[in-house]
Amino acid sequence: MTVRDTLLVQQRDLQRALAETYVERDTRIAGSGTSLIKVITGPRRAGKSFFAIHHLARSSDRSFGYVNFDDERLTNLLDYDEIIAAVDSVYNKPKVLLLDEVQNLPEWELFVNRLARQGYDLVITGSNAHLLSAELSTHLTGRYLQTFILPFSFAEFLRLTSRELTMQEKIAALPAYAEGGGYPEPLVKRFSSRDYLATLFDSIVYKDIVKRFRVRSVQGIEDLARYLLSNTASEYSYGSLARITRSKSPMTVQKYLGYLEETFLFFSLPRFSFRVKDQVASNKKIYCSDTGFIAAKAFRFSGNRGKMYENLVAIALWKLQLQGQASVFYWKNAQQEEVDFVIQKGGQVTALIQVCTDLTVEKTRSREIRALLKASRELKCDNLVILSERVEKIETAEWFGMVGTVHYIPLWKWLVGPGDSSGS
Known part of the structure; x- marks a missing residue:
């Protein structure tokens, strides 16, 4: 299959996505209307692509080109000019480009930088916080703005119902939201989220962590992820996690936890102190990025509403932190x-x-x-x-x-x- 054929297939996927039900998100793309590169980041399957294509379809007075790099037929290319030639052919030389899951493309930041210099209006998405922030800050200093898309908030979850809900209906919806989480696909298409989320969690661990970072101890990172899911909203130290998960050292645990946080599966909150040194030295608390993962994968966690609800609050506040608001x-x-x-x-x-x-x-x-x-x-x-x-x-x-x-x-x-x- 040629590059052009691949993009033609992706174009059909794009058209199908534009025809599907779209739940309005509470987020707007930072940098819209400017020449800055628009970076949309967040977990896999949280709706980044859906959000971007609907935004571009509604707000741009120009057609846009779409390339999804979650496709090995594109990431194995040696000549990236083939991609642009195929985009020009399929989309009639667009100046607005949506590059999806761009971190899968080797040396993607150099490619993006070149396109920006050539005058393209770029929107890029990615599922790895560290890769994006580290490489963008190195090669695109001051030339991009970042937007975070996470699974549905409770307000967005309620928006799935077109009618106005009573107070009692909103109260009744909270346990279902906590149990099923906010990942859009099972909610919009109305199928059980448990198996979907269990599979997605494992896929992120293997595809975005084990494979990308060449993790040797697969069992070690599996044990760590499972323990964290079952102990969300709890304090931890690297030493205690090393003992519990039988990892080789606290340094290994720190590295593995970094991978889990970079792919947006977990996040940590530090203990407050007016002294930064004390903050760094103190235990942190761990939270999962979506409570649906906890219900789907955790061992002996079901029924602990207090921890689950605390995790919901942590996610809402984490969003404020990601947006630079707190x-x-x-x-x-x-x-x-x-x-x-x-x-x-x-x-x-x-x-x-x-x-x-x-x-x-x-x-x-x-x-x-x-x-x-x-x-x-x-x-x-x-x-x-x-x-x-x-x-x-x-x-x-x-x-x-x-x-x-x-x-x-x-x-x-x-x-x-x-x-x-x-x-x-």
């Missing part, structure tokens, strides 16, 4: 009292957030409030939030002379607009 941490004092999330903007702590599924237990409620008040005094932040399933109120709390106003917000409502309580 820095996110957790807080813990010497007495091991903990606040789930610390939001920092412009050097100031703007919100302290606890996630608690059951506030009817007085001991639990008292523990959450006590930690909030102590963190409030230490971090000089009076925006105190407790997220639970249904409670919505504002009350004044006190603990041995420490006083604060606590905002109780139902989790479903906060997830629809997390910026509302993050100090924005």
